[in-house]
Amino acid sequence: MSIDMAQFHQVFFEESFEGLDIMESGLLDMDPGAVDSEQINAIFRAAHSIKGGAGTFGFADISGFTHTMETLLDEMRDGRREITTDAVDVLLKSVDVLRDMLTAAQDGGEVDQANVDTQSAELKRVLDSRPGQEAPAAVSDGESETVSEATSAPVIGWHVVFRPHAHLMRTGNDPLRLLKEFRDLGDTSVSCDIGGIPEFHEYEPEDACLSWDIHLHEAVDKYQVQEIFDWVEDDCDLAIMEIHDESAPAEATPAASEAPSPAPAPAAESKPDLKLADPPPERRAGVDRRKPSKPAANTSAGSIRVDVPKIDSLINMVGELVITQSMLSMLGEDFDMQDVPKLLEGLAQLERHTRELQESVMQVRMMPISFTFSRFPRLVRDLSSKLNKKIELKMIGESTEVDKTVIEKIGDPLVHLVRNSLDHGIELPEVRAAAGKPETGTVVLNAYHKGGNIVIEIKDDGKGLDGDFLFNKAVSKGLLKEDDVLTQQQKYELIFMAGFSTAEQISDVSGRGVGMDVVRKNINELGGSIEIESELGVGTSIVIRLPLTLAILDGQVVRVGDETYIVPLVSIIESIQVRPEMINLVGGKGEAFKLRDEYLPIVRMHEVFDVSAEHVEELTEGLLVIVEAEGRKCGLFVDDLLGQHQVVIKSLEENYGNVEGVSGATILGDGSVALILDITGVIRLSGARQDDFRLPRSA
Amino acid sequence: MASILAVDDSASMRQMVSFTLKGAGYDVIEAADGVEALNIARDKSVNLVITDVNMPNMDGISLIRELRNLPSYKFTPLLMLTTESSAEKKQQGKAAGATGWIVKPFNPDQLLGTVKKVLG
Numbered sequence: 054m055s056i057d058m059a060q061f062h063q064v065f066f067e068e069s070f071e072g073l074d075i076m077e078s079g080l081l082d083m084d085p086g087a088v089d090s091e092q093i094n095a096i097f098r099a100a101h102s103i104k105g106g107a108g109t110f111g112f113a114d115i116s117g118f119t120h121t122m123e124t125l126l127d128e129m130r131d132g133r134r135e136i137t138t139d140a141v142d143v144l145l146k147s148v149d150v151l152r153d154m155l156t157a158a159q160d161g162g163e164v165d166q167a168n169v170d171t172q173s174a175e176l177k178r179v180l181d182s183r184p185g186q187e188a189p190a191a192v193s194d195g196e197s198e199t200v201s202e203a204t205s206a207p208v209i210g211w212h213v214v215f216r217p218h219a220h221l222m223r224t225g226n227d228p229l230r231l232l233k234e235f236r237d238l239g240d241t242s243v244s245c246d247i248g249g250i251p252e253f254h255e256y257e258p259e260d261a262c263l264s265w266d267i268h269l270h271e272a273v274d275k276y277q278v279q280e281i282f283d284w285v286e287d288d289c290d291l292a293i294m295e296i297h298d299e300s301a302p303a304e305a306t307p308a309a310s311e312a313p314s315p316a317p318a319p320a321a322e323s324k325p326d327l328k329l330a331d332p333p334p335e336r337r338a339g340v341d342r343r344k345p346s347k348p349a350a351n352t353s354a355g356s357i358r359v360d361v362p363k364i365d366s367l368i369n370m371v372g373e374l375v376i377t378q379s380m381l382s383m384l385g386e387d388f389d390m391q392d393v394p395k396l397l398e399g400l401a402q403l404e405r406h407t408r409e410l411q412e413s414v415m416q417v418r419m420m421p422i423s424f425t426f427s428r429f430p431r432l433v434r435d436l437s438s439k440l441n442k443k444i445e446l447k448m449i450g451e452s453t454e455v456d457k458t459v460i461e462k463i464g465d466p467l468v469h470l471v472r473n474s475l476d477h478g479i480e481l482p483e484v485r486a487a488a489g490k491p492e493t494g495t496v497v498l499n500a501y502h503k504g505g506n507i508v509i510e511i512k513d514d515g516k517g518l519d520g521d522f523l524f525n526k527a528v529s530k531g532l533l534k535e536d537d538v539l540t541q542q543q544k545y546e547l548i549f550m551a552g553f554s555t556a557e558q559i560s561d562v563s564g565r566g567v568g569m570d571v572v573r574k575n576i577n578e579l580g581g582s583i584e585i586e587s588e589l590g591v592g593t594s595i596v597i598r599l600p601l602t603l604a605i606l607d608g609q610v611v612r613v614g615d616e617t618y619i620v621p622l623v624s625i626i627e628s629i630q631v632r633p634e635m636i637n638l639v640g641g642k643g644e645a646f647k648l649r650d651e652y653l654p655i656v657r658m659h660e661v662f663d664v665s666a667e668h669v670e671e672l673t674e675g676l677l678v679i680v681e682a683e684g685r686k687c688g689l690f691v692d693d694l695l696g697q698h699q700v701v702i703k704s705l706e707e708n709y710g711n712v713e714g715v716s717g718a719t720i721l722g723d724g725s726v727a728l729i730l731d732i733t734g735v736i737r738l739s740g741a742r743q744d745d746f747r748l749p750r751s752a
Numbered sequence: 753m754a755s756i757l758a759v760d761d762s763a764s765m766r767q768m769v770s771f772t773l774k775g776a777g778y779d780v781i782e783a784a785d786g787v788e789a790l791n792i793a794r795d796k797s798v799n800l801v802i803t804d805v806n807m808p809n810m811d812g813i814s815l816i817r818e819l820r821n822l823p824s825y826k827f828t829p830l831l832m833l834t835t836e837s838s839a840e841k842k843q844q845g846k847a848a849g850a851t852g853w854i855v856k857p858f859n860p861d862q863l864l865g866t867v868k869k870v871l872g
Contacts, residue, residue: 105765
């Protein structure tokens with residue numbers, strides 16, 4: 054029976070990566086000296102599973118590498134080896150190498166063999182540092198040679214005396230099965246010795262009391278005979294003797310019965326041989342491994358692991374839906390006007406179930422943010438030692454659930470922000486002490502749900518942002534003019550400008566300031582926003598708001614002429630009707646209006662999208678939707694607001710093509726299609742640049 | 753057809769075992785650890801148990817010990833999946849009442865061969 058092992062690879066990779074995360078976080082939490090046995094057990098189990106799976110699914114290199122880690126962990130687990138910081142560090146690095154190896158195997162890429170070899174050597178060094186006597190075992194496991202028994206004598210068969218101990222059957226073994234196995238090896242004659250049967254009153258029906266004399270008339274290797282008794286060698290008296298050509302039982306080769314210790318040894322050794330002698334399956338799997346490399350897109354699509362309760366609730370929901378449907382169709386078969394209340398009730402039920410179903414389906418895509426957070430303890434540990442800073446990381450709300458896509462895309466921006474906090478935010482211990490702060494700085498990662506959004510805060514108690522310093526920096530870089538007037542908040546937001554580096558010296562930790570603008574761009578792409586709060590000398594807090602899901606969006610439906618558009622609710626600050634005195638024409642640069650203390654550009658939607666149908670032309674007759682994107686605000690001029698809806702996002706790129714100013718489309722209740730606005734794109738399209746409106750503040 | 757309880761905390765191994773055995777016509781029930789397996793086994797008697805050794809909550813050896821103490825599992829073949837090259841784990845398993853073991857890594861054919869042998 055041939056089974057394509059490649060079908061299990063995806064699951065294997067997924068759980069291996071999960072295992073690596075467990076190992077990593079476990080190792081990070083490990084306190085040399087005081088060992089939590091469950092913790093090290095969990096780490097060991099993860100390594101053990103990866104090793105077993107890798108061996109089974111044909112990744113011999115991964116299996117071999119993990120074996121060394123496992124050996125080391127096993128010794129730690131058994132208390133045979135002290136847990137030292139050195140060993141933990143080496144294990145952590147090995148986790149990284151293992152992750153590379155697994156990634157390479159998954160994508161069919163190349164692994165950095167030199168790196169693997171170096172790390173193997175490191176592991177061996179730690180392993181050998183205190184004689185754990187495991188090293189030779191590791192060698193023999195990998196490369197035991199073909200141990201062929203020196204049976205040069207003309208053996209034509211085997212004579213076996215098999216005397217089970219009374220309890221043999223209570224191990225689940227069955228003498229009959231063993232005898233059958235002889236038959237599979239060749240012609241066998243068996244005689245049964247019933248001398249062991251006791252008197253009836255002493256007879257225990259569950260005891261094994263028969264014994265057998267077995268003659269196998271086939272010149273098989275001895276290990277094949279031994280293998281039959283592999284499981285029971287301690288539960289019976291066994292003698293395996295050669296039958297020579299003279300068909301006379303020559304001098305019995307004493308085996309298991311007299312010398313139990315040497316017998317298991319060759320048996321155990323011969324097992325790896327079996328596997329070595331049987332390489333085709335492994336090789337087959339090796340080929341399979343390369344196969345998935347071509348459809349790389351396929352692997353990246355990935356699968357998702359869903360808790361059973363979530364699936365159950367889905368099925369429940371579908372059940373309810375089916376009941377409602379059958380109720381409605383029964384109602385429809387013989388409809389009478391007096392059934393209208395029933396119909397309405399049914400429709401209300403349908404609506405409720407549909408909404409619940411929608412929520413449950415969304416739940417399937419939800420994963421705890423800990424998938425993203427889990428990498429930070431390591432990052433903070435590594436970086437703080439590199440930077441010579443004392444930093445404690447606190448994580449709150451790790452179980453907050455977020456859409457899988459958000460999890461995948463928020464990782465890099467978060468890493469960047471945390472690195473910034475460590476590098477630029479938290480001061481050196483001496484500086485902190487001098488400022489009267491505790492030497493150990495604190496970085497808090499906090500995730501929570503707030504009104505349909507997920508909020509992620511990165512908060513440090515470092516030196517905070519210096520607005521004036523940032524301002525001067527921007528001026529000296531030519532990004533601003535000296536006489537520009539900015540609020541404190543605007544000054545903080547300068548760090549999001551492209552080409553702005555705050556570090557006095559560029560370090561290899563947070564790079565050269567190209568990041569923050571990219572961070573903001575990535576977060577905006579996810580439909581989220583980012584804000585900074587800071588106080589000089591006290592700390593900085595960065596707040597990221599993200600939609601819970603990328604598949605559904607809360608939108609404001611607006612009308613422009615005969616077109617309807619959806620404005621994402623997250624971008625909307627407010628909607629107002631302008632009075633004539635608010636409107637201001639900025640010399641040749643377009644229309645603006647004054648909202649409280651700010652001048653904001655007006656973007657006429659009918660101009661942006663060339664709506665030719667009859668539409669409102671007079672600003673005072675329509676409405677202005679004040680939106681914000683990438684720190685810019687503007688007023689979108691529309692005819693009317695039609696209401697707020699949850700809309701399902703359909704990709705335009707997949708179904709049509711990329712359209713500037715539009716992030717997607719949706720289908721409204723009446724079946725018509727409405728475009729979802731990409732506010733950043735709309736502002737860009739309109740050519741309205743906030744810079745043009747910043748100056749007339751003094752006006 | 754004979755029913756087999758496959759116990760492993762690793763989903764890929766469990767799937768592989770289960771897929772292979774189902775392909776050969778066996779009835780397979782899966783469990784992710786010893787506790788789950790023990791509950792299933794109490795509920796429904798199976799003809800063979802194949803269990804991993806290292807698992808959270810209850811490991812394979814404790815599972816075997818518990819199962820062997822159940823009257824209906826007195827003679828049931830209980831196999832452990834083991835990667836340990838040392839004889840120690842096997843001995844612990846035997847002492848707990850294991851029938852035998854399958855050494856990891858194994859391929860589906862080896863697994864089926866062993867299962868066929870045990871179930872006759």
